[in-house]
Structure formats: structure tokens, C-alpha cells
Amino acid sequence: MAPRISPANADPTAAARSTTAPGPRRRLHDLPGPPGIPVFGNLLQLKRGSAHQTLEQWARQYGAPFRFRAGSRTFLVVTNHEVTAGILRERPDTFRRSSRLARVMEEAGLEPGVFIASGEAWKRQRRMVMAAFDPAHVKAYFPSLMEVASRLRRRWLSAAAQDQAIDLLADLTRYTVDGVAGLAFGAKVNTIDGREDVIQRHLDHIFPALFRRTMAPFSYWHYVKLGPDRHLPGHVQAIKEAVRGFIADARARMVADPQLSEHPTNLLEAMLAAAQREDGAVADSDIAGNVFTMLQAGEDTTANTLAWLIWLLKRNPAALARCISETEDVAADLSSLGTERLAQLPYLDACINEAMRLKPVAPYFINEAMHDTVVGDVEIEARTVVWSINRFDSVNEKYFVNAGAFEPERWLAGGLHGNDSAKRVVMPFGGGPRICPGRYLALLEIKLAMVMLLANFEIVDVWTPDGKEPREFLTIVMAPVGLRMRLRVKE
Numbered sequence: 001m002a003p004r005i006s007p008a009n010a011d012p013t014a015a016a017r018s019t020t021a022p023g024p025r026r027r028l029h030d031l032p033g034p035p036g037i038p039v040f041g042n043l044l045q046l047k048r049g050s051a052h053q054t055l056e057q058w059a060r061q062y063g064a065p066f067r068f069r070a071g072s073r074t075f076l077v078v079t080n081h082e083v084t085a086g087i088l089r090e091r092p093d094t095f096r097r098s099s100r101l102a103r104v105m106e107e108a109g110l111e112p113g114v115f116i117a118s119g120e121a122w123k124r125q126r127r128m129v130m131a132a133f134d135p136a137h138v139k140a141y142f143p144s145l146m147e148v149a150s151r152l153r154r155r156w157l158s159a160a161a162q163d164q165a166i167d168l169l170a171d172l173t174r175y176t177v178d179g180v181a182g183l184a185f186g187a188k189v190n191t192i193d194g195r196e197d198v199i200q201r202h203l204d205h206i207f208p209a210l211f212r213r214t215m216a217p218f219s220y221w222h223y224v225k226l227g228p229d230r231h232l233p234g235h236v237q238a239i240k241e242a243v244r245g246f247i248a249d250a251r252a253r254m255v256a257d258p259q260l261s262e263h264p265t266n267l268l269e270a271m272l273a274a275a276q277r278e279d280g281a282v283a284d285s286d287i288a289g290n291v292f293t294m295l296q297a298g299e300d301t302t303a304n305t306l307a308w309l310i311w312l313l314k315r316n317p318a319a320l321a322r323c324i325s326e327t328e329d330v331a332a333d334l335s336s337l338g339t340e341r342l343a344q345l346p347y348l349d350a351c352i353n354e355a356m357r358l359k360p361v362a363p364y365f366i367n368e369a370m371h372d373t374v375v376g377d378v379e380i381e382a383r384t385v386v387w388s389i390n391r392f393d394s395v396n397e398k399y400f401v402n403a404g405a406f407e408p409e410r411w412l413a414g415g416l417h418g419n420d421s422a423k424r425v426v427m428p429f430g431g432g433p434r435i436c437p438g439r440y441l442a443l444l445e446i447k448l449a450m451v452m453l454l455a456n457f458e459i460v461d462v463w464t465p466d467g468k469e470p471r472e473f474l475t476i477v478m479a480p481v482g483l484r485m486r487l488r489v490k491e
């Protein structure tokens, strides 16, 4: 019988079981949803950058679950966090990531990494990737992250000395590009000091082209090649050659120093060591696909989360003051900073959780049914794509008092809403077997950047050019538009 996903009741353990809503079932086409137009359906209503807000608005207007149409395809949209948790849990057997994304990448000639893979290939790759994120290894990566954080500090010292406005997201992206690229390739990448990163230049062309194709109503590039489509093969080829070179270099290092298999200093070495243990079951193409995946999954996510966090803290002075006081003694001796000390900053942790509740960089998840199944009380056919709106229950008064406000205290033990119930509703890193494997590394990078910022600088201002709240712009992740920051060096 097909597995079923349903909203669980008030029983907190219910979310851990797969059950179905008792009572009659509905079919996808019976659901309410926005009226569309012939051929396109609702596609033209989903504007570039704000699709998530349109979906959130439809959920409020039509109630959830609801359906919408794009071209010939009809999608199911759910908002209930328990239904979402059920879908995430039912992978890899009942749900997978969108097969369209997999096809688009494959067609472009990119090897599928763990983010795209499904079935047995995903299981094999996930084991290898998880080994690379082993906490002991992540600890060994720390010195290279520290070096990148020091570089960002120098850049901001110079901006502060000249009383210059900082393009916040651009600088944070340099920080995460250098951090993750260094870890993924084992190569020193330095975009913070303005040195061009060739890899990044190619990626900056590849990601938007892939995104455009994934969202297109039909495979237009089979018939007409727009500018980005014409250049895509060249960029893909360049990246593949570079990655092959990085793999060969890492292999050579590991042959010269066999200790690196036990104590890898970056993700690539760790993946190669894990692949060796899989006895030939992991191909070079799997490793190459995952180097690419780390860059794709690890840069914008962390940079944008940091940007939202800094903006939210600046407009909540009490929370900022508490963060500064918590990080004060860490700040006093930055040279002895390590992963253990960063793990002991509960208030900063709470602020990060609260920023990800209000401004999740992945405000929805997209999963595709692998066979006929039931979601809540809705029967869906194989290949139906389900959108789970992540930021719906997490900003709902039913689950959070004063839900729209930035109140980090709610994440602390004894807060109005105990930590555990909040964590079940808010899922910034997804959930189930495909939960983000980079989450601890991401939190480490975020805390490191925050400690560096708060220890060295007073945040004079964080603003947007029009003086309004930053607009949310969603392409691959949800970014704040136009944030600027001014810093003063602490006495």
C-alpha cells in the first residue's frame, strides 16, 4: 500500500509516525486554488524573485492545501509543518527532489551530487558526504575558516577607517565563497581581498542559467538558445576541468601523506577517503558532482542567513546588546577561539534560530512523489510535485506568540515556547534523511563571523537605500536586497 503523509494531531510524537488523515479523500483537482489563464495557468502570476510571497498569499487566501498550475502541470501546496515533516521523512522511497532539476543538470553536463541524486545513488553519496561532515573533521577545517574570518576583519577595518558604506551581502558572500571553496577544493581562494576567483566567475554564470531552465514552463532551450544558454557549455566545461584538477591534486597530496585519509583537512580529502572505504562503489564523477554541490549549497545559504541576522539584530538593540555581552569574553581572546567555545553561545544560537524562523533562506521545499500516494487527505499521482511552504506555520500566532517579532528568548530553555516545540515547527535546514548535512559547518561559519564582527566593531548602521525593510528576493535562496552597513572600530 502507498505510504501516506498527514497532519498529526496534538500528540508531539505523532509527527514521528506516518499516518493518514481519517475520513474522505480529495483529489488534487478538487482543491481550491487561484484561477489561471489558458496554456500558462498561474505561471505568469509567479514573478521572478517573489514567488514565495505569492504562494504564501495564496495559502492565506485559498486555505491550504491548495493547487496551482504552470503550463500543463498541476502542483500541490501544503503549509502544515507536520505534513511537511512527513514528506521530508518519506525520502528517498516515496519522495525525491524535483526530477526536472536533475534533468536540467544532467542535460547541462553536470554530474549529479547528493542534492540531486535519488534512490541508491543518493544513499551511496550521502554516506560519503556525511563522513566529510563528521564533527572531528569539521574541527580540523576550523583553522582555514579562521583565516578567512581574519581576512574579512581586515577588509572591514579598512572600510571603517575610511567611514565607507559596506555592501553587506557582497562582503558576506566573499566570506562564504572563500570559506566553502577553500574547504570544497582544498585550494586557497581569496575573493575578500579582491582577487578574482575563476571558479566563482564560471559558477556565477552556471547557477542563474540552471535556475532559469528549472523554472521555465517548457524546455525552450531545445528550440532557441538565449545568451546564458549559449555560454553555458563553455562555463560547465571550464568548471569540470578545474574540479578534475583539484581532485588530482588532492589525490597526490593523500598519496604523499597517507595521514590525510585519517585526518582530512578539507571536504574533498574527506570525500576521497570515504570513497576509498566504499571499495570502488563511488566514481570520480560522484566526487566531482559533490564538490560542485558543496559550492552550490554552501555559499549563498550561509551568506544570506548572516545578512538577515545582522539586519534583524541592528533593529533590535536589546538583542544586539545581549549578543555583544555574551560574546565579550570570547572576543577578549580571539586567538584561542575554537569550535568548543563557539558552541557555548546560547543567546547567539537563539538569535540565529530566530533569524532563520523569520527569514529562512529556503522559504519552501519542493519534492516530487515517486509513486501514487496520499498527502494529508489529498490523493496524488506519481510525479506530482509538492511545494511545502516552510514559512507559514513558523510565523503563525497558533505556534508563536507575537509571531512576527524578533524575540530570540523564545528559543532559550524556559522561553515562552519551549525550544523543542519551536524546533518542530521551524525547519530552516529541512528534515528527515535529507536534512542539510552542512548545517553544523554553516552555524560555525555564522558564529565565527558574528564574533569577529561584534568583537572588533560597533555597528553604526545597517540600512537600505530607500530606507525601507530590505526586499526579499528569491532566486536560489531568499536574499535581502540592498543592505548597507557602516562600522566603527571598537576602542
Ligand code: HEM
Pocket (backbone or CB within 6 Å): 088, 114, 115, 116, 126, 129, 180, 293, 294, 295, 297, 298, 299, 301, 302, 305, 361, 362, 365, 428, 429, 430, 431, 432, 433, 434, 435, 436, 437, 438, 439, 441, 442, 443
Ligand atoms: C545557513 C546555511 C544553510 C541553510 C539554511 C541550508 C539549508 C538547506 C536545506 C533547506 C536543504 C534541503 C534539506 C531537505 O531537503 O530536507 C539543504 C540541503 C543540503 N545542504 Fe544546506 N544549508 C545551509 C548551508 C549548507 C552548507 C554550508 C553546506 C555545505 C558546505 C550545505 C550542503 C547541503 C547539501 C549537500 C544538501 C543536500 C542534502 C541531501 O539532499 O541529502 N548546506 N540545505
